[in-house]
Amino acid sequence: xxxxxxxxxxxxxxxxxxxxxxxLQQYIExxxxxxxxxxGRDEIISDIENRFSELFADKLKKGAACITDDDVTAIxxxxxxxxxxxxxxxxxxxxxxxQQGPAGSSTTAGTGASDAGTxxxxxxxxxxxxxxxxxxxxxxxxxxxxxxxxxxxxxxGGLANYLRLDPAVVxxxxxxxxxxxxxxxxxxxxxxxxxxxxxxxAVVRKRLYRNPDDRVIGGVAxxxxxxxxxxxxxxxxxxxxxIILSVVSSLIGSAFWAHAHFHFTSPEFxxxxxxxxxxxxxxxxxxxxxxxxxxxxxxxxxGEKVDLExxxxxxxxxxxxxxxxxxxxxxxxxxxxxxxxxxxxxxxxENIQNFSGEAGAYARxxxxxxxxxxxxxxxxxxxxxxxxxxxxxMIALVSLIFAGDGVxxxxxxxxxxxxxxxLAWASFLLFFVTPVMALLTWLIRRITGVxxxxxxxxxxxxxxxxxxxxxxxTLAGMVMNNFRSRQHTEEEFTMSxxxxxxxxxxxxxxxxxxxxxxxxxNDDWDWKHRAPFYIFNDDSILLTTVKVDILxxxxxxxxxxxxxxxxxxxxxxxxxxxxxISFPVQQSDSVLSLAAGFAISKNQKFRNQQVLxxxxxxLGKRIVIDNSIRSFRxxxxxxxxRHIHWSDGDEDNWDDETDLDNTYFWNSNxxxxxxxxxxxxxxxxxxxxxxxxxxxxxxxxxxxxxxKKENQDQNDKQGSDHNGYRYxxxxxxxxxxxxxxxxxxxxxxLTVPYRGELSLLTALVHTL
Amino acid sequence: xNIENTQSQMRKGILEFCILSVIRRGEAYPxxxxxxxxxxxxxxxxGTLYPLLTRLKNAEMLTYRWVESNSGPPRKYFSLTxxxxxxxxxxxxxxxxxxxxxxxxxxx
Numbered sequence: 001x002x003x004x005x006x007x008x009x010x011x012x013x014x015x016x017x018x019x020x021x022x023x024l025q026q027y028i029e030x031x032x033x034x035x036x037x038x039x040g041r042d043e044i045i046s047d048i049e050n051r052f053s054e055l056f057a058d059k060l061k062k063g064a065a066c067i068t069d070d071d072v073t074a075i076x077x078x079x080x081x082x083x084x085x086x087x088x089x090x091x092x093x094x095x096x097x098x099q100q101g102p103a104g105s106s107t108t109a110g111t112g113a114s115d116a117g118t119x120x121x122x123x124x125x126x127x128x129x130x131x132x133x134x135x136x137x138x139x140x141x142x143x144x145x146x147x148x149x150x151x152x153x154x155x156x157g158g159l160a161n162y163l164r165l166d167p168a169v170v171x172x173x174x175x176x177x178x179x180x181x182x183x184x185x186x187x188x189x190x191x192x193x194x195x196x197x198x199x200x201x202a203v204v205r206k207r208l209y210r211n212p213d214d215r216v217i218g219g220v221a222x223x224x225x226x227x228x229x230x231x232x233x234x235x236x237x238x239x240x241x242x243i244i245l246s247v248v249s250s251l252i253g254s255a256f257w258a259h260a261h262f263h264f265t266s267p268e269f270x271x272x273x274x275x276x277x278x279x280x281x282x283x284x285x286x287x288x289x290x291x292x293x294x295x296x297x298x299x300x301x302x303g304e305k306v307d308l309e310x311x312x313x314x315x316x317x318x319x320x321x322x323x324x325x326x327x328x329x330x331x332x333x334x335x336x337x338x339x340x341x342x343x344x345x346x347x348x349x350e351n352i353q354n355f356s357g358e359a360g361a362y363a364r365x366x367x368x369x370x371x372x373x374x375x376x377x378x379x380x381x382x383x384x385x386x387x388x389x390x391x392x393x394m395i396a397l398v399s400l401i402f403a404g405d406g407v408x409x410x411x412x413x414x415x416x417x418x419x420x421x422x423l424a425w426a427s428f429l430l431f432f433v434t435p436v437m438a439l440l441t442w443l444i445r446r447i448t449g450v451x452x453x454x455x456x457x458x459x460x461x462x463x464x465x466x467x468x469x470x471x472x473x474t475l476a477g478m479v480m481n482n483f484r485s486r487q488h489t490e491e492e493f494t495m496s497x498x499x500x501x502x503x504x505x506x507x508x509x510x511x512x513x514x515x516x517x518x519x520x521x522n523d524d525w526d527w528k529h530r531a532p533f534y535i536f537n538d539d540s541i542l543l544t545t546v547k548v549d550i551l552x553x554x555x556x557x558x559x560x561x562x563x564x565x566x567x568x569x570x571x572x573x574x575x576x577x578x579x580x581i582s583f584p585v586q587q588s589d590s591v592l593s594l595a596a597g598f599a600i601s602k603n604q605k606f607r608n609q610q611v612l613x614x615x616x617x618x619l620g621k622r623i624v625i626d627n628s629i630r631s632f633r634x635x636x637x638x639x640x641x642r643h644i645h646w647s648d649g650d651e652d653n654w655d656d657e658t659d660l661d662n663t664y665f666w667n668s669n670x671x672x673x674x675x676x677x678x679x680x681x682x683x684x685x686x687x688x689x690x691x692x693x694x695x696x697x698x699x700x701x702x703x704x705x706x707x708k709k710e711n712q713d714q715n716d717k718q719g720s721d722h723n724g725y726r727y728x729x730x731x732x733x734x735x736x737x738x739x740x741x742x743x744x745x746x747x748x749x750l751t752v753p754y755r756g757e758l759s760l761l762t763a764l765v766h767t768l
Numbered sequence: 769x770n771i772e773n774t775q776s777q778m779r780k781g782i783l784e785f786c787i788l789s790v791i792r793r794g795e796a797y798p799x800x801x802x803x804x805x806x807x808x809x810x811x812x813x814x815g816t817l818y819p820l821l822t823r824l825k826n827a828e829m830l831t832y833r834w835v836e837s838n839s840g841p842p843r844k845y846f847s848l849t850x851x852x853x854x855x856x857x858x859x860x861x862x863x864x865x866x867x868x869x870x871x872x873x874x875x876x
Binding site: 039040043047053084 | 779783799819
């Protein structure tokens with residue numbers, strides 16, 4: 001049962017099935033398109049419609065109640081479809097001066113048909129094979145804005161029509177002018193306001209399109225390739241090469257020179273240099289170039305003759321490829337749905353338009369105009385972000401590999417037991433390596449144009465990655481568990497009172513090899529972030545997690561208390577480990593020598609063992625902390641909170657557990673006197689008491705140190721020449737940085753001078 | 769080489785000539801023309817015919833008049849103009865030349 005509508009068809013009322021009407025509409029539409037350029041188009045179509053009407057009337061007269069689908073189809077068959085018409089016309093009327101009519105001739109040279117109006121004279125035979133489209137030469141040519149070919153205001157489209165250029169070219173020129181010299185914007189707006197709009201036919205034969213059939217990202221490269229008739233991978237390579245090169249070179253650079261920056265953190269590596277221009281050019285082209293959707297578009301893209309033959313062939317090949325794709329329809333759809341998450345509305349709109357056939361193909365796809373441009377920008381942005389994340393993962397992986405050798409050894413100090421090790425490997429492989437592998441595969445596939453038939457690989461990768469994620473979380477949980485409980489021991493160091501009412505605290509030099517970790521951390525990072533340990537020998541490492549606190553003594557004597565902390569999963573083990581910490585302290589009169597650090601073995605495991613030296617200074621007495629204490633790196637894990645809290649001694653929010661009341665801030669190499677109000681610089685005190693005398697801090701003995709230490713001494717003296725004020729300003733708790741000399745950050749008792757990466761390699765080689 | 773292409777080109781070459789011949793014999797409207805050509809074993813689609821007729825009309829080879837009919841919409845009846853006649857003469861001459869040439873070449 002079908003719905004019937006009545007149509008007024010050439011002044012007759014015809015009852016016709018709605019579906020039949022649709023078919024008729026489409027046919028007429030296709031005729032309209034076919035005869036678009038034809039001079040007598042309306043007349044022809046009117047004639048044909050008349051014929052239809054006549055036939056309809058016949059049918060009705062013969063007794064049919066209405067016109068059905070079959071009727072319409074039959075008439076169309078006898079009339080013929082446009083693609084079957086044999087009389088295609090492709091002539092320009094410009095040759096016969098001002099001739100309105102087309103030359104009635106066939107396209108072969110065989111008959112040598114002459115132009116209208118000059119019978120017999122073959123000279124004006126103007127059947128141009130693949131010449132231009134017909135122009136309406138009656139009107140003088142004026143500059144309009146194009147109504148039907150606009151991205152913003154159609155200015156470029158109109159210009160292109162007037163100048164007979166490819167609109168894309170005009171747009172590109174406009175963009176260049178705008179961004180290069182600035183006045184392009186103004187010019188555009190003026191034109192926008194001044195020019196009237198008109199629906200303009202396309203003028204150019206060969207236009208630059210984007211090719212949506214063969215796209216990696218936006219189809220820009222393949223569109224270019226089709227236009228210039230070169231292989232697809234050539235423009236792709238041109239676009240991609242600078243990016244790849246700069247990424248690779250920065251990777252290599254940072255691998256071999258520790259102070260090379262990882263540029264991937266900033267978009268410099270894309271925008272900088274030639275690569276940047278190409279990247280921006282790609283995006284501009286993406287916005288500006290329309291997509292070749294219809295068959296005629298695609299032919300125009302290739303610059304081929306757009307006639308029935310070639311359209312037929314294009315449509316045929318499209319159909320065949322579509323058939324082939326229809327087999328993979330299921331996976332294709334999945335692919336599209338996945339992409340939709342990234343892509344914005346215009347893409348979906350385009351797909352729907354494709355599926356609904358060529359109705360309304362005249363509305364240029366770029367008619368969505370500004371929205372299209374914004375959509376492209378969004379797409380590009382998302383792709384960019386996704387790419388960045390993937391690159392970040394990849395670079396993390398590469399750096400892990402490079403540092404892997406050293407890391408491997410350390411791993412044993414943290415992980416214990418079979419399961420932890422296993423989980424560590426599993427999570428590393430699955431969590432880190434898998435996305436990198438996935439990214440590489442995807443890249444290679446895209447570039448070589450291989451399309452995977454199924455998405456098993458993608459699902460496999462995703463599953464593996466999720467498993468890796470779980471492993472990683474489990475591992476993290478287990479490791480954190482090992483730091484859950486914290487215990488400490490406390491003992492007093494029996495000491496004799498120094499004779500000069502002053503105590504100097506210093507630490508010894510470590511004699512192990514240095515684990516120079518500057519490769520891990522960029523030079524720009526604060527130097528206090530360096531890893532706080534040294535490799536002692538194969539079985540143990542030397543930790544420098546030591547802190548010195550100064551308190552006010554309750555009596556008139558110096559006291560030194562040693563607190564040793566450790567963590568573990570239970571308190572018993574924690575206290576055992578704490579007991580096992582060996583941190584010798586020696587005193588020779590005024591000098592309190594602390595060990596350089598304490599060793600932990602692989603068996604003991606790294607459990608954030610710490611040593612706290614609490615020195616109580618009695619009133620009126622002095623104390624100096626030597627610069628050698630700088631070598632200590634205190635840090636603290638808080639494992640029992642929800643998050644890992646890494647703090648080191650410089651932060652204000654100290655953990656409650658290690659916070660001793662009434663500690664006083666001190667700066668190294670400065671002599672302090674304990675007063676009732678706390679530590680005060682001796683120099684200041686003395687100055688207040690004896691203002692006339694110039695102040696000099698005592699010359700302290702220093703053990704042999706590399707030349708950098710000498711520099712520092714120089715700076716000390718200079719600093720003290722300024723009445724004891726250091727150039728870094730008054731004491732500020734936040735700035736315990738002894739920024740006297742930049743050499744400080746590398747002075748930590750290196751037996752091998754700092755040479756960046758070389759030290760790491762040397763250290764590693766030595767451990768082998 | 770596409771055989772269909774060539775064949776179609778051959779046909780296209782003589783279509784106008786044939787149409788003009790039919791019309792020359794007497795006033796005709798498009799369906800009639802199609803019928804006659806079919807009778808002569810030259811099948812042509814109506815959709816091919818209409819544009820050709822319009823073009824010829826625009827080139828002033830043909831003229832038409834409307835004829836009312838009570839059983840349907842008014843019809844266009846085409847006839848040859850003076851120009852058309854001259855045009856036809858030329859074509860006929862060309863056709864004869866061609867036919868002779870082809871005949872001569874294929875007979876051997």
